[in-house]
Amino acid sequence: MxxxxxxxxxxxxxxxxxxxxxxxxxxxxxxxxxxxxxxxxxxxxxxxxxxxxxxxxxxxxxxxxxxxxxxxxxxxxxxxxxxxxxxxxxxxxxxxxxxxxxxxxxxxxxxxxxxxxxLRDARQQRFKDHLKAQPDNDDFSALFAPxxxxxxxxxxxxxxxxxxxxxxxxxxxxxxxxxxxxxxxxxxxxxxxxxxxxxxxxMEPPTEAFAPFEARAHFLSIGNFRHAPNWDAVLWMKNSVWPLIRQQLPGAQLHVYGAYTPPKATALHNPAQGFHVMNWAEDALQVMTAARICLAPLRFGAGIKGKLADAMLCGTPNITTPVGAEAMGDEQPWPGAIAHSATALADAAVSLYQDRERWTQAQEHGRQLLARRYDxxxxxxxxxxxxxxxxxxxxxxxxxxxxxxxxxxxxxxxxxxxxxxxxxxxxxx
Known part of the structure; x- marks a missing residue:
């Protein structure tokens, strides 16, 4: 029976x-x-x-x-x-x-x-305290150290x-x-x-060939705007990280996608600066696959980051912070770069965007990481x-x-x- x-x-x-x-x-x-x-x-x-x-x-x-x-x-x-x-x-x-x-x-x-x-709430409060104590300091090494x-x-x-x-x-x-x-x-x-x-x-580990370096263009950032760490990351990109990238890549574009886009986010849209607020992505994996680099400069948060797992699934190298990479990787190479400051994030993003060999290596590191940890x-x-x-x-x-x-x-x-x-x-x- x-x-x-x-x-x-x-x-x-x-x-x-x-x-x-x-x-x-x-x-x-x-x-x-x-x-x-x-x-x-x-x-x-x-x-x-x-x-x-x-x-x-x-x-x-x-x-x-x-x-x-x-x-x-x-x-x-x-x-x-x-x-x-x-x-x-x-x-x-x-x-x-x-x-x-x-x-x-x-x-x-x-x-x-x-x-x-x-944990996320405590980190957000520590971040606020850090900004009050050092409002002009754009290096967050001390914030990521605890x-x-x-x-x-x-x-x-x-x-x-x-x-x-x-x-x-x-x-x-x-x-x-x-x-x-x-x-x-x-x-x-x-x-x-x-x-x-x-x-x-x-996740199902990817088995098919990824879209190659030459078939991709632009930078991408994605995340629900209602989530405080995502919104802070968008502001940091707009005010600090992205201007430094544009200094080195004047024609670069950043496409920012997110669900429930508030007016304060759409107000950041500025095509002249290459900063495009794109609202909600009907197919997040499709837009991720078209991008060459995923930017995720998170200054606080907890858990693991779905956007970075999706980036690996699509073969898109990422640039993030220690908070973004926390609990996501292991002792093997990260599929992109991890940095502590706006300057270091921008330099890593520009370098990876232009270096086909390193970019392809990072893409493969992402495939291997998915298989090791997220199968x-x-x-x-x-x-x-x-x-x-x-x-x-x-x-x-x-x-x-x-x-x-x-x-x-x-x-x-x-x-x-x-x-x-x-x-x-x-x-x-």
Whole structure:
């Protein structure tokens, strides 16, 4: 007799938009991995639907809109009775975790962290402090220098870190896109390694020939404008990096693509300076394949960068910072260049743009890096194996995580009463 298909409920912070953000792309990779197992998937979210939302029903994934602070979710999850519940970012665990535990206590609770938001937030604050202290200094070597202990010192007293890491403890498994963030959690915050699973971007390694040096032209930058690190990178390019490139390559063009382009971004469009704000790319891989160099001068951020993985997938060498390259590479050569200042970024970009031999080498380094670290055929099965193993010994796994049990006992009670109070208040309005 056939076993019933494993039921998975995903509670999304937003509806996935794989062509708008790396987070959306990673969520789709996870969903597609589950589909290969024949699992029965329902995607739910309290968010409004964005204009670039993935067509989940076409993949065989059911959709359901849910509400915050509303007991209608209780009826929904009782009827669905999922075997696995995946929270997309810790805020969804805060909102719905107590309801899941109350009505489906045997369901495996999985947190998709996307990246450590508390780390990104701490780095953004450090960046702001750096600009205040050294407003005219365009070399950010000191900003990129801190090690794990320094990151911990910055994060440890913040409310965001306490909330995010508490959610990690309350879940059975947390999916980490960055192995550097796993080291930060295990070595500095003392999170048990058994609660974390490395799940980077999962991609089919390219096998076909890349578009060659001669078939490409111009520089490209891409990223969701709503994401603060991307917007800062655009401003730094506009004000510092790009003018230095144009001094050496007067005819150079930079095409800046991004979803949800705000008026402040379109105001930067200046064809006379070769700075073209192109809005949303209908096919990000197509425009990436046409470019000769991908620029990603990120001054803060966390996780790993979908734009750089896409660049490698398209055979497009990139110029980035230590933050951009963090947790993406290994001891082998980087597929482009990593630099700490506007001057060094511009010089590296110009040199690589003009040097066919080095450019072709960088292109091949990207192909090799994808195969080593991001192979779908390695990480997909590893993810499934992790979840199945945890389900097979769930009671013991939870006993070993006493801190998580304690946090659920206290935090879920307070969250439950607050949610019920908001629901009662809304009913009486």
């Amino acid at each position: 056939n076993q019933p298909a494993t039921k998975v409920l995903v509670i999304g912070y937003v509806w996935p938009e794989p062509r708008s953000s790396a987070a959306g792309g990673h969520m789709m990779q996870i969903l597609e991995t589950f589909l290969t197992q024949g699992w029965d998937i329902t995607f739910s979210s309290p968010a409004t639907i964005g204009e670039h939302k993935a067509d989940l029903p076409a993949l065989g994934i059911a959709e359901c809109a849910i509400e915050l602070n509303n007991s209608s979710f209780d009826d929904f999850i009782c009827e669905l009775a999922p075997d696995i519940v995946l929270f997309d970012r810790f805020m969804m665990e805060e909102q719905f975790g107590w309801r899941v535990e109350k009505h489906c206590p045997a369901a495996l609770r999985v947190l998709e962290t996307s990246d450590l938001q508390s 090690g794990l202990e320094d990151e911990f010192q910055r994060m440890a007293d913040t409310d965001l870190a306490k909330r995010e890491i508490a959610a990690i403890y309350r879940c059975d498994i947390s999916l980490m896109i960055s192995d550097m963030e796993i080291r930060l959690l295990t070595e500095q915050f003392k999170v048990p390694a058994a609660l974390l699973h490395w799940c980077p971007l999962m 779908l055929h390695r990480h997909g099965p590893a993810l499934v194996e992790c979840l199945e193993h945890c389900r097979s010994r769930l009671d013991a796994h939870r006993r070993d995580n006493f801190t998580g049990s304690m946090l659920r006992h206290h935090a879920h009670k307070s969250t439950q009463y607050m949610s019920q109070w908001i629901e009662a208040k809304n009913r009486n309005l």
